[in-house]
């Protein structure tokens with residue numbers, strides 16, 4: 304049976320972790336020009352003199368929270384973490400919860416940091432070496448561990464917007480860390496689906512997905528002894544990637560240097576494959592780690608199985624299609640590329 308017959312005309316697929324439907328509609332992918340081309344959405348590339356994040360413009364950003372020195376001594380720093388100049392949430396103050404009739408309000412307390420990943424404005428994520436990626440991952444780990452000490456925060460997220468199609472406003476390699484006073488609904492959904500699966504089966508949902516995917520094989524792009532790169536069964540976007548650690552663990556920030564090195568290798572591999580097959584697409588990346596487990600007086604056992612039921616992971620979404628009214632109005636994702644086809648394509652690419 305050919306791929307076309309297998310998927311034609313379309314299929315609705317349920318994601319058991321994120322609890323979303325995707326419509327895998329391969330016919331739509333065949334329309335000419337159905338993928339976005341980043342050349343059609345040019346973003347002004349800044350010189351080192353112009354970029355506010357460059358090593359030449361340290362005066363333009365707030366004093367750093369963390370600075371990693373350049374081992375070669377060429378630049379005043381290699382990676383720099385600064386508070387966001389325009390934070391979505393502010394770190395000062397206490398969290399107050401109030402109500403206006405049936406509406407809930409929480410004061411906008413949190414943290415919003417920018418990780419400037421390179422002193423120069425030229426490189427993109429696709430240019431980073433494995434060791435440079437490793438240093439960035441270590442910075443994420445250090446910042447999450449530090450922010451977790453603040454018991455006001457209920458969730459800490461690390462994400463990257465690479466390129467303007469992915470929402471980046473400054474074309475200088477950076478990522479962001481946001482600490483929130485409330486868990487986002489999507490993370491709560493994830494926590495619920497993973498805990499309910501564990502309650503019923505005494506197994507981790509992602510460990511089950513891993514073993515199933517490794518058995519089937521057709522959605523796996525690459526695997527070594529530490530990580531698997533795969534295209535999820537109910538992929539929301541074409542060429543969406545999920546990077547799963549093979550060894551069960553609930554939190555990214557508790558991983559050793561050895562495992563972060565393995566993750567840097569995997570991430571480098573994944574980006575090389577995407578870069579070569581889709582001409583370095585703009586993308587979003589997020590590290591999904593367990594929330595701080597702060598027991599409530601009313602629910603003392605709420606987090607009791609978190610270490611067993613939650614499995615940290617990393618998601619990459621290449622921005623090669625726009626989402627439109629259908630996705631917005633329904634919460635259902637329309638994906639023109641079957642993940643099996645995306646995986647088969649990416650698997651063939653030589654990342655080295």
Ligand SMILES: [Zn+2]
Nearest residue numbers: 507510551614
């Ligand atoms: Zn697991």
